[in-house]
Amino acid sequence: MAQRFTAAITGLFAVPASQAVEKLTEGQPPSAVQRAKLAETQVGRARPKAEFKTISCSNEFPRHPKSGERSVMHILIRLAKARDVPLLSKLIAASVRGLQAADYSAAQLESALRTVYGVDTQLISDGTYFAAEETESSGAPLLVGCGGWSKRRTLYGGDQFAGREDSLLDPATDAAKIRAFFVHPAWARRGIGGKILEACEAAAWAAGFRRLERGATLTGVPFYRAKGYVELEAAEVPLGDGLTLPIVRMGKRALELGREAKSW
Numbered sequence: 001m002a003q004r005f006t007a008a009i010t011g012l013f014a015v016p017a018s019q020a021v022e023k024l025t026e027g028q029p030p031s032a033v034q035r036a037k038l039a040e041t042q043v044g045r046a047r048p049k050a051e052f053k054t055i056s057c058s059n060e061f062p063r064h065p066k067s068g069e070r071s072v073m074h075i076l077i078r079l080a081k082a083r084d085v086p087l088l089s090k091l092i093a094a095s096v097r098g099l100q101a102a103d104y105s106a107a108q109l110e111s112a113l114r115t116v117y118g119v120d121t122q123l124i125s126d127g128t129y130f131a132a133e134e135t136e137s138s139g140a141p142l143l144v145g146c147g148g149w150s151k152r153r154t155l156y157g158g159d160q161f162a163g164r165e166d167s168l169l170d171p172a173t174d175a176a177k178i179r180a181f182f183v184h185p186a187w188a189r190r191g192i193g194g195k196i197l198e199a200c201e202a203a204a205w206a207a208g209f210r211r212l213e214r215g216a217t218l219t220g221v222p223f224y225r226a227k228g229y230v231e232l233e234a235a236e237v238p239l240g241d242g243l244t245l246p247i248v249r250m251g252k253r254a255l256e257l258g259r260e261a262k263s264w
């Protein structure tokens, strides 16, 4: 199982990396105008194609080429570590506020950020949560995406979520859970979510699981559909104050999972 690999993205980014760094580190919610722009650029419209290829399996962090090849961006998919948690939390908030605004109200999003969305440190401890890391030419690491899988029953929710069930699943009979996928708005539709999902599916397959399921946000449904998942049932996550978060339980069958895992 390749848990670490680097991928080179060729093609120019619509949002300069420096701007995205600013957004991520400041962790500020976008203004109404920014949200409208994000909705326009993120929902239903792919950005210029990004090309991924595996270029190394080394533990060395990839750097940008010195000159003349500045359009090549390096993304490292690696296991998340406990020290990543503060940046992951900012990334999750930026992703939710930037990418889910067309599907949920601001009240739903802010409530979900308080009670449901967040880092599940159990996944980090289990070694089943991935971070997508990009480096500036200065070499400063930047987290642009995250997502994981789980051998435990909890279907969704960060550490703060009350409805957790951390007992272990049986790979022979149970579906592994796909968990907590978030890509920074400035890096959406570049294939990063897809690469993290491939890493999760391969790891779950290697652990003996032959089915996967997840509780998908409405924003995530087209992504999972594109990756071979089918809708199983609609559900509502209680958020308090009379609010709920509509989600969709989605699953993927063994045949599709096996074929993709083998060809990965």
Ligand SMILES: CC(C)(COP(=O)(O)OP(=O)(O)OC[C@H]1O[C@@H](n2cnc3c(N)ncnc32)[C@H](O)[C@@H]1OP(=O)(O)O)[C@@H](O)C(=O)NCCC(=O)NCCS
Pocket: 042, 043, 044, 045, 046, 047, 095, 096, 099, 100, 180, 181, 182, 183, 184, 187, 188, 189, 190, 191, 192, 193, 194, 195, 215, 216, 217, 219, 220, 222, 223, 224, 226, 227
């Ligand atoms: C869902 C999410 C993780 C997808 O990440 P991503 O890196 O943008 O996804 P990819 O670039 O790998 O997309 C792969 C394919 O999925 C489909 N897809 C992804 N986002 C889509 C969208 N908004 N509308 C329609 N199709 C979409 C497309 O087929 C896409 O391929 P294409 O770009 O060549 O058309 C990202 O949108 C996100 O973080 N959303 C906010 C948080 C969230 O709701 N997470 C889901 C939790 S269930």
